Amino acid sequence: xxxxxxxxxxxxxxxxxxxxxxxxxxxxxxxxxxxxxxxxxxxxxxxxxxxxxxxxxxxxxxxxxxxxxxxxxxxxxxxxxxxxxxxxxxxxxxxxxxxxxxxxxxxxxxxxxxxxxxxxxxxxxxxxxxxxxxxxxxxxxxxxxxxxxxxxxxxxxxxxxxxxxxxxxxxxxxxxxxxxxxxxxxxxxxxxxxxxxxxxxxxxxxxxxxxxxxxxxxxxxxxxxxxxxxxxxxxxxxxxxxxxxxxxxxxxxxxxxxxxxxxxxxxxxxxxxxxxxxxxxxxxxxxxxxxxxxxxxxxxxxxxxxxxxxxxxxxxxxxxxxxxxxxxxxxxxxxxxxxxxxxxxxxxxxxxxxxxxxxxxxxxxxxxxxxxxxxxxxxxxxxxxxxxxxxxxxxxxxxxxxxxxxxxxxxxxxxxxxxxxxxxxxxxxxxxxxxxxxxxxxxxxxxxxxxxxxxxxxxxxxxxxxxxxxxxxxxxxxxxxxxxxxxxxxxxxxxxxxxxxxxxxxxxxxxxxxxxxxxxxxxxxxxxxxxxxxxxxxxxxxxxxxxxxxxxxxxxxxxxxxxxxxxxxxxxxxxxxxxxxxxxxxxxxxxxxxxxxxxxxxxxxxxxxxxxxxxxxxxxxxxxxxxxxxxxxxxxxxxxxxxxxxxxxxxxxxxxxxxxxxxxxxxxxxxxxxxxxxxxxxxxxxxxxxxxxxxxxxxxxxxxxxxxxxxxxxxxxxxxxxxxxxxxxxxxxxxxxxxxxxxxxxxxxxxxxxxxxxxxxxxxxxxxxx
Numbered sequence: 001x002x003x004x005x006x007x008x009x010x011x012x013x014x015x016x017x018x019x020x021x022x023x024x025x026x027x028x029x030x031x032x033x034x035x036x037x038x039x040x041x042x043x044x045x046x047x048x049x050x051x052x053x054x055x056x057x058x059x060x061x062x063x064x065x066x067x068x069x070x071x072x073x074x075x076x077x078x079x080x081x082x083x084x085x086x087x088x089x090x091x092x093x094x095x096x097x098x099x100x101x102x103x104x105x106x107x108x109x110x111x112x113x114x115x116x117x118x119x120x121x122x123x124x125x126x127x128x129x130x131x132x133x134x135x136x137x138x139x140x141x142x143x144x145x146x147x148x149x150x151x152x153x154x155x156x157x158x159x160x161x162x163x164x165x166x167x168x169x170x171x172x173x174x175x176x177x178x179x180x181x182x183x184x185x186x187x188x189x190x191x192x193x194x195x196x197x198x199x200x201x202x203x204x205x206x207x208x209x210x211x212x213x214x215x216x217x218x219x220x221x222x223x224x225x226x227x228x229x230x231x232x233x234x235x236x237x238x239x240x241x242x243x244x245x246x247x248x249x250x251x252x253x254x255x256x257x258x259x260x261x262x263x264x265x266x267x268x269x270x271x272x273x274x275x276x277x278x279x280x281x282x283x284x285x286x287x288x289x290x291x292x293x294x295x296x297x298x299x300x301x302x303x304x305x306x307x308x309x310x311x312x313x314x315x316x317x318x319x320x321x322x323x324x325x326x327x328x329x330x331x332x333x334x335x336x337x338x339x340x341x342x343x344x345x346x347x348x349x350x351x352x353x354x355x356x357x358x359x360x361x362x363x364x365x366x367x368x369x370x371x372x373x374x375x376x377x378x379x380x381x382x383x384x385x386x387x388x389x390x391x392x393x394x395x396x397x398x399x400x401x402x403x404x405x406x407x408x409x410x411x412x413x414x415x416x417x418x419x420x421x422x423x424x425x426x427x428x429x430x431x432x433x434x435x436x437x438x439x440x441x442x443x444x445x446x447x448x449x450x451x452x453x454x455x456x457x458x459x460x461x462x463x464x465x466x467x468x469x470x471x472x473x474x475x476x477x478x479x480x481x482x483x484x485x486x487x488x489x490x491x492x493x494x495x496x497x498x499x500x501x502x503x504x505x506x507x508x509x510x511x512x513x514x515x516x517x518x519x520x521x522x523x524x525x526x527x528x529x530x531x532x533x534x535x536x537x538x539x540x541x542x543x544x545x546x547x548x549x550x551x552x553x554x555x556x557x558x559x560x561x562x563x564x565x566x567x568x569x570x571x572x573x574x575x576x577x578x579x580x581x582x583x584x585x586x587x588x589x590x591x592x593x594x595x596x597x598x599x600x601x602x603x604x605x606x607x608x609x610x611x612x613x614x615x616x617x618x619x620x621x622x623x624x625x626x627x628x629x630x631x632x633x634x635x636x637x638x639x640x641x642x643x644x645x646x647x648x649x650x651x652x653x654x655x656x657x658x659x660x661x662x663x664x665x666x667x668x669x670x671x672x673x674x675x676x677x678x679x680x681x682x683x684x685x686x687x688x689x690x691x692x693x694x695x696x697x698x699x700x701x702x703x704x705x706x707x708x709x710x711x712x713x714x715x716x717x718x719x720x721x722x723x724x725x726x727x728x729x730x731x732x733x734x735x736x737x738x739x740x741x742x743x744x745x746x747x748x749x750x751x752x753x754x755x756x757x758x759x760x761x762x763x764x765x766x767x768x769x770x
Contacts, residue, residue, distance in 0.1 A: 006030050011465045012039055012591035015053035016115035016441050017653045019450040020182045021460065022049045023592055024056075026442065028465055033057040033442070041592040043458045048186040052653055058662035059440070060466070063724055064424040066437035067470030078435065083471065083481070090434055091485035093417050094130060097390050103131030104357070105389040107376065110137055110396025116441050117339055117449040118548050119475030121531055123394045123421075126479055128528035129488055133357040133366065134388070139341075140370035141402060142301060145310040145746035147342060147368040152619045153317060154334065155609030157344045157368040161317070161332050162452045163296040166190055168330040170292035172285075173204045174316055175227065175302020175752075179211035181648040183300060185453075191215055201292070203285050205230065206302060207644065208672075208714060209707040218285060224642045224712055225753045226275035228308035228629060231315035233275070234286040236266035238322055243290035245324030252605075253321065255618025262626055274634060276709075290323045294330025301646065306752040309743035311629075314622040321615060327604045333454040334607040336566070336597055338552070338559050341449035343369030360386035364747060372747035373402040374739040377411035390417035394475070395438065397426040397655050400720060403749040404739035405732065406696060421478060423469075424658050427721065437472035439464075444474035445548040455601060456570075460593030461552065464545040476539075476548040480532040489529055493519070496537035508581040509553065512538060530554070542588060549588060556584035559596065566597035621745065639755035641677070643691070643713045645733045646751050652718035660721075660729045669719040669730030670703035673758075674710045678702065681758060690759040691715075696735040698728075699761065713756065 008029045014021045023042020027035035036054050038047035069086035070078040097105055108127045112120020127135055151157035165171050165184045171194060178187040194202050195215045204213040205220045205227070213219040222230050238244055239260055249256045269279040289295045297320050303312040317332075325331035345356050347365035356365050360383035362375045376398075380388045391412065399408050412418055412431045420432040429435045442465045451457050468474070473481075483489045496519060499512040516534075520527045531551040539547025557580030560567045564579060572582045586594045610616060651663040660667065671691065673683075683689055685704040690697055691713075700715065708714055719730025736756065742749045 008034065011463065012041065013442060013462050013465060014042075014115070014448070014460055014593070015049060015056065016059075016656070017052050017056075018182050019448075019452070020045070020185070020187070021115060021448045021450060022053060022186075023047075023460070024049055024053055026056075026465055031466060033060050033466075039592050042460070043593055043595050044453065045186055048189060050182065050188065051650065055657075055662045056442075058659050059656050060442055062424070062659040064658050065440075065469050066423060066425060066429075066435065066472060068437060069471070070435040072433050083473070086434055086436060087482050087485045090417075090419055091482060094390065095486060097417065098130055101389055104134070104360070104386065106130040106132040107134040107136060107371075107379075107388045107391050108132070109135075109373075109376070109391055109393045109398060111135065111394040112341060112449070113138060113395040115448045115450075116395055116444075116446050116475070117341060118445065118447050118551070119395065119438070120341070121339070121551060122476040122479040122535070122548070123392075125483060125529050125532060126392060129483060129486060134359070134371055135369065136371050136373045136376050138373070138396065138401065140367065140372045141374060141749055142304060144367035144370055144372065145304065145743060145748050146313050148746060149310065149313050149317060149619070149622075151344065151346055151368075153321075153615055153617070154607075155611075155616075157346070158337075158340070158342045159334055159607060159609060160337070160342075160452065162335045162454050163298045163332050164294075164330050164454070165194070165296060165298060168292075168294050168296040169199065170201045170289050170295035171203065172289060172295070172297045172319065173202070173206075173212055173216070174231075174297060174299045175206060175304070175306070175312075176298055176300030177206065177210040177212045177648060178298065179215070180650065181300060184298060201288055203288075207709055207712055208647075218281070220277055220281065220285065221709065223276040223709065224644060225307040227303045227306060227312045228315060229271040230275040230277065230282065231312065231319070232263075232266055232626065232629060233268040233271035233279075233282050234289075235315060235318055235322065236263045236268045236271070237283055237286040238290045238319075239263040240266075240268070241287070243287065244322040248324030248326075249322065252327075253615045253617050254612070255616055256322075258618040258623060259318070262623060266630075271629075289319065294328060295323065295325045296320060296330060296332050302644075302752055305646070305748060306750055308625070308629075309748045309750070310745045311622060311625045314619065314626075318617070321617065326615075328601055333601070333604050335452055335454040336457055336559070336563055336599070336607065337449065337451055338459050338555055338596060339447060339449035339451070340555075345369050359383075362747075367746060372742075373398065374404075374742050374747045374749055376402075377404065377407035377739065380411040380414060381407075389415060391415055392419050392421075393428055393432070394421045397422075397428045399427040399431070400655055400732065400734060401717075403734055403737040403742070403751070404695065405734040407739055421475065423472070423656075426655075426658075436478060437470065438478070439468045439472045439474045440466075442466050443468045443472070445546045447549070447552075451596075454604065455599040456595055457597050457599075458593055459587050459596045461546070461549050461587050461590075463543075463591055474548060476532070476535050480535055483529055483532055489526065489532060493533060493537050495519075496533070497540065500538045500541045508578055509538070510577070513553075513577070546588065552587055553581075553584045556580045556587065559583065563597050563599070566599045566603065569598040570595040637755045639693075639757050641711055641713050641756050641758060643693075643715060643736070643754040643756045644752045645715055645737065645754050646717040647672070647714040649716050652716040655718055655721065657718065658721055658723055660723055666716070667730070668701040669716045671700040671731070672703050672705040672708045672714040674706055674708050674712070675704045676710050678704050681760070683758070683760060688761055690761055691731075691736065692757045692759060693736040693738070693754055695738040698731050698733075698735050700731050713758075
């Protein structure tokens, strides 16, 4: 056996830590990642990365990587079993469950998380196999209020908004800190350019003086939870001073008159004061935004996980819609997408339309095809005979990342079947009946559906860089084998495989595609499993390790048909199917990713989905909530502090980083507290104290910091794991959060508004022993 060291090899790939998925160049040596830098050939990021991406070797190699399938034994221990045994047993248990209790007793959790969206596409086949509508994911505890609003405003919940920060004259950052959280192209470079430009204005609306706020021209440091009052005041100023774009509203919108009537009645000064700000500074920002030649809004979880969650989303969209900063350079825009990560599921009853499936206990409807994690424990524990009995968790760790850890622990411990697919032995995996080891994102073909750009958009199909760890498998292989064990698909497709292998390249897969259509028409029950059929057949024709990319062929054909002119602008030739195949080949053949379309701003309006091609501004539920703001009584919280949970910092990320040694600083995930609050409590910088909520308590380390308001605290996400059986490292935030503390419409948790108490540990310990 040759044990000589291998020479260094450099590969194109992408960061997997946030929605930007920046292009990276990864050097591997002796089966390990030895160096990571930005990829100058990536069509969008062009060499840019942040410090977090450079530490991805800590994700790839750590002590909790799974080696083989595991089965829980009666005594609670795990034993290694073969894939054949694992999938055979799981398949039988799923089929028995479906036969006895129906498909609605099954729920899929996660899927496509952490940037591995191809795996998510294959995983959803299992939900179809079980005839279950229930998929719970992180998007549904963060963004579904946004998707719901998009459906009402633009006609489809898949109409998603992007922002042209790079070219805007006036930029509002609301509840976000792009310097740390990114979310915009090449965030730090973009922010620096914005700060330096004398004719451009950057405004940050945030209760904390963030790194982005430090760079801003204006920082509106509002009280936590008062975003709705501030945004309403701004809109009222715009309407009352007739700063809205009347021509834009008449041409592109309906329902403005109803909205105008409400905003004319708003006492802007009173609402500004409610948010802790002067009327003068709010007027300055409202007027500046409305009067700029181009302006856009960038928002994030700061307003999406706080009081008035859905109303906040409505109001921030109205800012750019009423001022006509939509469908233009430097404004907010709709965008196209290749890989569909969302659905459309309007809960309103319509004649001739199949009603959406509501959950048994909460009667919650899906938004964009997703159900909110906040309600899942109740649907397991409280729904009686209609309860969820089996849960499949894919690339997610609900016990740590979803609200109310205690509820999840109780609910998951009660399940008849819990299966976890992951790269590591997570806290959730430790409760599972079966744990299936997935290949890491650098050991398989992968892609992300977060292609959020306009007018130019791109797609990046990433190639495997390293061999799979132990017996781990990529998700497409796991789910295809499982469908075969459930006898829902045959193990071979001789005709399709033969055509895929021997059809001449120049044919553009015509014979294969024709045979595929005939096959799916003949076997209608296979249509739900088309990704696995493509994977098993066309996938074998693709370059080594790239079989999972086969499902992109029909998606590329659809995209090119829908956006033919935009696809041709990037230099691809052909019409109809030929253009789609050309796009597919460009994706397959581009290790650093490729542009897939370039739209004009006029074409953006074709992405609207209302039949009248207009934006419907009047949303009954939102108009009602807007009216109710006037009657909302300001009362002091029982708890003395408001915790904003989930702050993004230089060395925290999603929980795929399990080894705490990846952090260069902030090892404890310290709690920020204003020095005046610390003096009042007689606590010191670096002291350990107890943070209590109505739901639970955790010890934290204090960091005195006047960037937060008095009475406000922050803690970072991405901590609280028990790595290699150690004590929790840093704050386990969701021991504090309560699933019932959430937005009434979307069930989005109020992570950014958690009332808490702070106790000195010695005092608390004395009280417990008294």
